[in-house]
Amino acid sequence: MAIQQSGLRPASFxxxxxxxxxxxxxxxxxxxxxLRITQRSLFRHRTFQPAxxxxxxxxxxxxxxxxxRTGFLDAIGAYVLLALEGCQLNPETWDALEAVGRR
Numbered sequence: 001m002a003i004q005q006s007g008l009r010p011a012s013f014x015x016x017x018x019x020x021x022x023x024x025x026x027x028x029x030x031x032x033x034x035l036r037i038t039q040r041s042l043f044r045h046r047t048f049q050p051a052x053x054x055x056x057x058x059x060x061x062x063x064x065x066x067x068x069r070t071g072f073l074d075a076i077g078a079y080v081l082l083a084l085e086g087c088q089l090n091p092e093t094w095d096a097l098e099a100v101g102r103r
């Protein structure tokens with residue numbers, strides 16, 4: 001009968017490698033973060049700041065690779081399309097990578 005160990009594994013076992021997102025996936029995840037921040041701002045201040053989206057597009061995405069920007073805009077587009085279809089989306093729990101197809 002084998003004895004089951006509980007708790008932490010010994011240091012001799014390697015940790016599983018952490019998945020490094022592609023530039024596209026990083027852009028998608030940044031869009032989700034942007035949506036969460038925007039939603040919190042709307043709840044707090046009750047006003048939408050269009051300049052925030054323009055600033056994000058100009059300054060944050062301007063220096064990023066095209067694949068990153070594509071991921072960001074694809075996620076924002078997927079969110080808008082789902083919202084227009086009548087889906088109740090919560091950016092905190094929304095799986096943005098699944099919505100854009102995990103490129």
